[in-house]
Amino acid sequence: xxxxxxxxxxxxxxxxxxxxxxxxxxxxxxxxxxxxxxxxxxxxxxxxxxxxxxxxxxxxxxxxxxxxxxxxxxxxxxxxxxxxxxxxxxxxxxxxxxxxxxxxxxxxxxxxxxxxxxxxxxxxxxxxxxxxxxxxxxxxxxxxxxxxxxxxxxxxxxxxxxxxxxxxxxxxxxxxxxxxxxxxxxxxxxxxxxxxxxxxxxxxxxxxxxxxxxxxxxxxxxxxxxxxxxxxxxxxxxxxxxxxxxxxxxxxxxxxxxxxxxxxxxxxxxxxxxxxxxxxxxxxxxxxx
Amino acid sequence: xxxxxxxxxxxxxxxxxxxxxxxxxxxxxxxxxxxxxxxxxxxxxxxxxxxxxxxxxxxxxxxxxxxxxxxxxxxxxxxxxxxxxxxxxxxxxxxxxxxxxxxxxxxxxxxxxxxxxxxxxxxxxxxxxxxxxxxxxxxxxxxxxxxxxxxxxxxxxxxxxxxxxxxxxxxxxxxxxxxxxxxxxxxxxxxxxxxxxxxxxxxxxxxxxxxxxxxxxxxxxxxxxxxxxxxxxxxxxxxxxxxxxxxxxxxxxxxxxxxxxx
Numbered sequence: 001x002x003x004x005x006x007x008x009x010x011x012x013x014x015x016x017x018x019x020x021x022x023x024x025x026x027x028x029x030x031x032x033x034x035x036x037x038x039x040x041x042x043x044x045x046x047x048x049x050x051x052x053x054x055x056x057x058x059x060x061x062x063x064x065x066x067x068x069x070x071x072x073x074x075x076x077x078x079x080x081x082x083x084x085x086x087x088x089x090x091x092x093x094x095x096x097x098x099x100x101x102x103x104x105x106x107x108x109x110x111x112x113x114x115x116x117x118x119x120x121x122x123x124x125x126x127x128x129x130x131x132x133x134x135x136x137x138x139x140x141x142x143x144x145x146x147x148x149x150x151x152x153x154x155x156x157x158x159x160x161x162x163x164x165x166x167x168x169x170x171x172x173x174x175x176x177x178x179x180x181x182x183x184x185x186x187x188x189x190x191x192x193x194x195x196x197x198x199x200x201x202x203x204x205x206x207x208x209x210x211x212x213x214x215x216x217x218x219x220x221x222x223x224x225x226x227x228x229x230x231x232x233x234x235x236x237x238x239x240x241x242x243x244x245x246x247x248x249x250x251x252x253x254x255x256x257x258x259x260x261x262x263x264x265x266x267x268x269x270x271x272x273x274x275x276x277x278x279x280x281x282x283x284x285x286x287x288x289x
Numbered sequence: 290x291x292x293x294x295x296x297x298x299x300x301x302x303x304x305x306x307x308x309x310x311x312x313x314x315x316x317x318x319x320x321x322x323x324x325x326x327x328x329x330x331x332x333x334x335x336x337x338x339x340x341x342x343x344x345x346x347x348x349x350x351x352x353x354x355x356x357x358x359x360x361x362x363x364x365x366x367x368x369x370x371x372x373x374x375x376x377x378x379x380x381x382x383x384x385x386x387x388x389x390x391x392x393x394x395x396x397x398x399x400x401x402x403x404x405x406x407x408x409x410x411x412x413x414x415x416x417x418x419x420x421x422x423x424x425x426x427x428x429x430x431x432x433x434x435x436x437x438x439x440x441x442x443x444x445x446x447x448x449x450x451x452x453x454x455x456x457x458x459x460x461x462x463x464x465x466x467x468x469x470x471x472x473x474x475x476x477x478x479x480x481x482x483x484x485x486x487x488x489x490x491x492x493x494x495x496x497x498x499x500x501x502x503x504x505x506x507x508x509x510x511x512x513x514x515x516x517x518x519x520x521x522x523x524x525x526x527x528x529x530x531x532x533x534x535x536x537x538x539x540x541x542x543x544x545x546x547x548x549x550x551x
Contacts, residue, residue, distance in 0.1 A: 011382050019377035023370040023433055024389065030430030031396050031404060034411035038403075041410050095307045098300035111304060113542055118311050120538040122491045124508050125527040128515055129318035132329065132524070139317050142331060169311065230400030233493065237515055247402050254406050254498060264410060267403050278398060 035271075042264035060265035070249070070266065074273070077246035081229040084167045085221050091168065092175030092220065097209075099176070100183035112180065119173035127237050130166045131157060134238070158240030166238045167228055175220035182216030183209070215284055222281040226274050246270065315531060322524035329521070339525040349526060351503075352510040355421060356490055359506060363428040363489040368482040370429075371436030376470070378437070379444040393434040401494035404431075409498045420504040427495045432485035439484055443477025483541040491534055 041047075042061070046054040064070045099112055118126065133139045136155035144154055156162045186209065194204040210217075232251045235243030250270070253263030325334035343349065378390065396404065405427070412423045447470065455469045471478075493508035500509045507530065514523050 013381070013383035013385070016377040016381035016383060019373040020389065023374035023437070024392070026366075026370060026426075027392065027396065027430055027433060030408060030426045032392075034404070034407035035395075035399075037411040037414055038407040041414075091307065091310075094300070095304055098304050102297050102300045103304075111308075113539075114308055115304075115311065117535055117538055118315065120487055120491075120541075121315075121531050121534040122493070122508060122527075124493045124512060124515075125318070125531050126315065128511070128519075128523065128527055129314035131515075131519060132318045132321055133314045135519075138329070169314070172307075173311070226398065227400050230402040232402060233497075233512065247400075250402060250406065254409060260410060263406060267406050271399065271403050274399065274403070 038264045038271075039268055041261055042268050044261045047260055060262045061269075063262060064265060064269055070246075073244065073246045073249055074269070077229045077231075078273075080163070080167070080231075080235075080245060081225045083164060084171060084228045085225045087164065087168045088172045088175040088220065088224050089217065092172045093179050093213075093217065096176045096179035096183055096216075100180050100186075101188075115176050116173045119170075119177075123170055124233060126170060127166045127234050130162070130169065131237060134162050134165070157238070158242060160239065160242055162238040163235050163243055166234050167231065170234065171224040171228065174223045175217075178220035178223065179213055179216040182213040186212050218281050218284045222278060225277065229274065230270055318524055319528040319531070322521055322528045324521065327521060329519070339521040343522055343525045346522065349507070349510055349514075352505050352507045353526075355505065356507040359421065359425050359428055360486050360489040362425060363432050364482045364486045367429050367432040367436050367485040368478055371433050371481060371485075372440050372474070372478050374433075375437050375440040375444055375474075376466070378441060379447075393437055396431050396434050401431075401492075405495040405498040408495065412499065419499050419501045423499040424496050424504075424506065427499055428489040428492055431492065431495065432488045435484045435488060436481035439481040440474060440477045443474045443480075447473050480541050483537055487534055487537050487541070490537075491530075 043056050043058065044054050045057045045059065095115065099108060099115070103111060131138075134154075135141075135157040136153065138154075138157070140156070141154040144152060156165070190208055190212075191204055194208050195201075199207065230247050230250075232245065232247035235245050235248055236251075237243075239245075246266070247270075250263055250266045253259045253266065320333070321329050322339055323335055323337065324331075325336040325338065378386065408423065408427050409419070412418060412426070417423050417426070451469050451473070452465050455465045460468065491508065492506070493512065496506045497509050497512065500506065507526070511523060511526060511530075514520070
């Protein structure tokens with residue numbers, strides 16, 4: 001009893017176990033066992049249901065490496081992820097800077113909330129809203145033709161740029177959020193010190209502000225890149241026929257082709273790529289924490 | 290000084306542009322749900338017909354109820370289990386605690402496409418199959434880490450001396466938890482619960498892989514409808530969803546500061 005009364009946290013897993021078990025059991029059943037099952041399934045020839053014959057095989061992985069289609073699609077998904085992430089940096093970082101260093105008090109709080117609010121609303125609905133804007137005879141088309149003296153046809157719908165626009169819209173609040181948090185932590189006196197020692201605005205930006213906010217940039221980039229590489233709904237709705245990516249192929253295996261083992265192998269390869277990327281970002285993030 | 294002021298105004302102008310980029314499509318989408326033309330043609334003619342026809346769409350209504358029920362049950366289960374786990378992680382020190390904390394990140398960091406398909410495979414393999422139970426299992430797992438992170442953040446501001454004081458005044462463990470600790474973390478638990486509701490109510494990818502015809506949620510039904518073709522009815526239901534989820538987040542913001550400011 002005596003040591004239980006000591007200030008601070010108490011030792012021992014035993015008293016903690018009843019509190020921890022329900023949550024972690026749930027996570028095991030719904031996340032960790034499924035991920036392991038996926039690895040298992042990816043090594044099968046067929047589904048082990050309804051008395052179907054199945055055996056172990058590496059064929060699903062061989063399919064990925066022998067057919068250039070899959071690696072090409074993975075590469076184009078990685079490129080999509082990179083492009084969306086870059087756009088999010090270009091658009092989101094300046095906004096985070098203004099929020100953290102220019103705006104003050106209540107207006108900062110309100111605008112910060114406004115920027116991250118859409119991020120917490122339904123992603124599917126927001127992608128659909130871009131379809132309204134981008135399609136031929138849509139708002140962008142109508143508005144531009146009303147303003148411009150000559151006739152132009154804007155039909156961005158079902159194109160690569162449409163997919164980029166939709167995804168950037170979906171993920172840019174992430175970048176604003178993470179960069180804002182690190183930028184806000186930079187002491188203003190550091191910036192003033194740099195200026196008073198004769199550094200130009202540009203030098204202060206590149207030598208002081210950007211290096212200090214790097215953890216936020218990396219965290220934002222990882223949080224955006226990873227889901228974009230696995231996106232399938234956004235390319236489907238905004239990309240149409242041009243919207244075939246690695247994610248849409250995985251979706252096909254599960255909902256229309258019904259080749260689950262191949263789908264599992266493709267998913268697992270994506271998971272491996274994602275884990276490598278997160279592992280590369282981890283040291284920078286840990287230094288920040 | 291003049292340059293600084295100009296730059297500051299440019300910055301403010303830029304934020305306005307960004308807000309335009311973020312909100313214009315949503316506003317246009319919502320406006321079109323009140324436009325009479327079924328092909329989204331202008332000029333704008335006010336109508337609420339699309340909302341009226343929505344109220345006749347039994348499939349969408351059934352899916353909406355499923356979404357609401359699943360979100361409420363997810364909220365209840367994940368706030369209780371999540372708060373318990375946060376309390377244990379806060380109170381006790383044991384080997385492997387870091388590992389347990391790290392295990393919260395896979396559900397957040399791994400793309401939903403991967404978790405969703407993995408759940409489909411596993412639930413199918415063990416006989417749970419697809420449907421509302423599977424969706425619920427998945428949603429709680431996705432919401433739990435958010436609840437634990439939010440409640441733990443609130444617990445960081447708790448002074449352990451308060452528990453000690455209560456104990457030295459003769460309160461037992463149960464009384465300490467119910468009378469001292471729980472009231473303190475209540476704002477965190479409410480915020481965590483609202484997060485959980487939002488995660489579940491807006492979840493599409495995982496629900497999509499786990500649903501079957503008749504046992505689906507609203508976002509899954511909307512996706513199916515969008516792929517068949519755009520109708521103002523989708524605008525109407527989308528407008529309702531976006532209003533609900535934004536209202537929820539505004540409510541959450543009252544209980545939980547995102548900006549990390551005190």
